[in-house]
Amino acid sequence: MNNFSLQAQTLSKLFGRRLIFRGINFNWSGNGIFGVSGPNGSGKSTFVKILAGLISPSEGNIIHSLDKDVIVSDKLHNYIGFVSPYLILYEEFSAWENLKIFSEIRAIEFNEKKITELLDKLRILNRKDDLVKTYSSGMKQRLKFVFALMHSPKLIIFDEPTSNLDDEGKETVYSIIKEESKNSVIVLASNEKTDLSYCNEILYLEKFKA
Amino acid sequence: MFIIVAISVILFSIGNEKINESLTGGLFWVVIFFTAMSGLSRAFVSEEERGTTLTLQLIASPTVVFTGKLLFNLILVFCMNTVIALLYSAMFESFVLKNFGLFLATFILGNIGLAVASTIIAAIISKAGAKGTLYPVLSFPILLPLILTSVQLTLFAFDGTSFETAKFELAIVVGYDVIITTASYMLFDFIWKD
Numbered sequence: 001m002n003n004f005s006l007q008a009q010t011l012s013k014l015f016g017r018r019l020i021f022r023g024i025n026f027n028w029s030g031n032g033i034f035g036v037s038g039p040n041g042s043g044k045s046t047f048v049k050i051l052a053g054l055i056s057p058s059e060g061n062i063i064h065s066l067d068k069d070v071i072v073s074d075k076l077h078n079y080i081g082f083v084s085p086y087l088i089l090y091e092e093f094s095a096w097e098n099l100k101i102f103s104e105i106r107a108i109e110f111n112e113k114k115i116t117e118l119l120d121k122l123r124i125l126n127r128k129d130d131l132v133k134t135y136s137s138g139m140k141q142r143l144k145f146v147f148a149l150m151h152s153p154k155l156i157i158f159d160e161p162t163s164n165l166d167d168e169g170k171e172t173v174y175s176i177i178k179e180e181s182k183n184s185v186i187v188l189a190s191n192e193k194t195d196l197s198y199c200n201e202i203l204y205l206e207k208f209k210a
Numbered sequence: 211m212f213i214i215v216a217i218s219v220i221l222f223s224i225g226n227e228k229i230n231e232s233l234t235g236g237l238f239w240v241v242i243f244f245t246a247m248s249g250l251s252r253a254f255v256s257e258e259e260r261g262t263t264l265t266l267q268l269i270a271s272p273t274v275v276f277t278g279k280l281l282f283n284l285i286l287v288f289c290m291n292t293v294i295a296l297l298y299s300a301m302f303e304s305f306v307l308k309n310f311g312l313f314l315a316t317f318i319l320g321n322i323g324l325a326v327a328s329t330i331i332a333a334i335i336s337k338a339g340a341k342g343t344l345y346p347v348l349s350f351p352i353l354l355p356l357i358l359t360s361v362q363l364t365l366f367a368f369d370g371t372s373f374e375t376a377k378f379e380l381a382i383v384v385g386y387d388v389i390i391t392t393a394s395y396m397l398f399d400f401i402w403k404d
Contacts, residue, residue: 054268055403056403073271073399077267077269077270077271082268086261086264087264088260088261088265089262089265090260090265091260102269105269105270105274106269
């Protein structure tokens with residue numbers, strides 16, 4: 001059982017005078033897949049970045065806790081996995097080098113077995129020593145899943161996880177999401193009906209525009 | 211390359227004239243300032259240009275990122291400025307140090323202040339549009355107290371002034387380093403989180 005919880009209190013975000021959303025409250029905990037949906041420009045990416053602690057909300061706050069202990073913002077990155085099309089890994093390094101450097105910066109053990117399994121599952125193991133800049137956009141997207149899962153995070157945020165992927169890649173991603181939801185809180189931001197069909201609960205951002 | 215060009219231009223412009231110690235000390239820190247302006251902003255600008263800032267935010271705390279970038283800039287500043295000091299001592303007759311200890315202390319403290327201030331300014335301007343113009347414009351007022359005091363201390367080192375006499379200027383540079391380092395670590399979290 002996952003003891004991680006994510007709690008939002010009157011969350012609002014404005015860019016200048018432009019309101020993105022206002023007054024979002026929720027408490028997501030345990031194991032489950034929580035969806036975030038809304039039309040283009042509704043603030044899905046902004047919302048998930050706030051959840052990941054990458055940007056600050058204009059009002060309200062977000063509380064991450066593990067076993068009822070609040071996680072301080074300085075340590076938050078150790079508990080979060082993040083996949084999105086706008087995430088860019090170091091293209092001048094190979095996939096393997098990227099993952100090794102990330103482990104070193106995080107000061108965690110480089111789990112070669114787990115990473116090999118993930119690369120194999122996402123079908124990029126045979127290209128692990130190639131520079132990331134030689135990858136197709138779909139392969140880069142697959143690598144981001146390894147990046148997000150390599151440190152066994154308690155909160156995994158997928159922002160449009162199936163973008164750039166072929167049908168076989170999408171199926172792999174859905175199986176990963178289902179598997180990871182047994183041990184982690186999953187937040188899935190998407191407009192795709194198939195993506196959202198895996199969610200236990202969906203937050204529609206357009207409801208928080210007023 | 212910038213160092214060689216800057217020193218060559220100064221040497222060609224003075225020709226056979228002998229420049230005094232005050233001018234040598236001033237020109238020494240001018241070259242250091244502009245060398246820093248040409249190289250130190252890359253620490254954060256390169257991450258922003260490649261789009262890897264988000265990745266870095268996801269793998270390390272702001273303090274770790276700032277410390278890493280600061281260490282890189284410190285090494286770069288010390289390497290570049292050692293080359294400048296060696297070239298100055300070889301090319302300028304008036305670059306004669308009568309109190310080497312005082313010069314070394316000034317050099318170390320000045321470089322630390324320069325690296326810390328340049329790193330935090332690089333973080334601030336990395337998200338701006340006109341990075342190249344903004345960097346020296348923003349750096350100049352922040353670095354001015356450090357540069358002026360360092361010039362004065364360098365002149366003391368040329369004169370052979372003792373540490374005891376120069377303690378007020380040394381205290382200013384130490385104070386500057388402490389304040390800029392503390393302020394940078396406190397500010398960086400806000401800058402890094404947009």
